[in-house]
Amino acid sequence: MSSSRFITLEGGDGSGKSTQAKRLVAALKTHGIDALGTREPGGSPGAEDIRHLVLNGDPGRWDALTETLLMFAARNDHVERTIKPALAAKRWVICDRFTDSTYAYQGAGHGLARETIRRMEALVLGDFRPDLTLIFDLPVEQGLARTKGRGKEMRFESFDTDFHERMRDCYLAIARKHPERCIVLDAAADEDTLAEAVWNMIAKRFKLG
Numbered sequence: 001m002s003s004s005r006f007i008t009l010e011g012g013d014g015s016g017k018s019t020q021a022k023r024l025v026a027a028l029k030t031h032g033i034d035a036l037g038t039r040e041p042g043g044s045p046g047a048e049d050i051r052h053l054v055l056n057g058d059p060g061r062w063d064a065l066t067e068t069l070l071m072f073a074a075r076n077d078h079v080e081r082t083i084k085p086a087l088a089a090k091r092w093v094i095c096d097r098f099t100d101s102t103y104a105y106q107g108a109g110h111g112l113a114r115e116t117i118r119r120m121e122a123l124v125l126g127d128f129r130p131d132l133t134l135i136f137d138l139p140v141e142q143g144l145a146r147t148k149g150r151g152k153e154m155r156f157e158s159f160d161t162d163f164h165e166r167m168r169d170c171y172l173a174i175a176r177k178h179p180e181r182c183i184v185l186d187a188a189a190d191e192d193t194l195a196e197a198v199w200n201m202i203a204k205r206f207k208l209g
Helices: 017-030 045-055 064-088 099-109 114-125 140-147 161-177 191-206
Strands: 006-011 035-039 092-096 132-137 182-186
Touching (some): 006 017, 006 099, 006 161, 017 035, 017 092, 017 132, 035 064, 045 064, 064 092, 064 099, 064 114, 099 114, 132 161, 132 191, 161 182
Parallel strands (some): 006 092, 006 132, 035 092, 132 182
């Protein structure tokens, strides 16, 4: 496979996207495609340090603007040190969260103006965007129920239900605004059924055998 691809997986907490990201990387490799799995915040040593700051601690630890600046600092390091080098090496990159999460969490969730996020996105990413984004949609209470017992990196899960409802609405609005890039999946399906749906969409979109 000569062309690299950048695919992001998005969705609320407990939607199963992290599991599906790992399964997609494995499926691509079984089809002879060199794929790298990565995540946000994180994905590079510096970005992983920032991940610890953002995902742990008291819910009110950061205000919306500070949190967004941290996210984009991590994203810049991740893109420059991990994602772009992998794409240049003709690898496929499967990323668990990307900029859509910032619009959902810090924008819709915390109330930071969309234009503020857009300006940071333009500064850090320019016109760099995913080739495809899969959005895993799940009722909020069902998703949060799945996260119980994880015991770590639970700062965002501790926000109230309204916060998560605003996030969900934002993801669906993003999908409506960018139908050429985004596909919404029913994340209430069981893991195997969802993995099959993901693979079928990837195979169809990128004409894989």
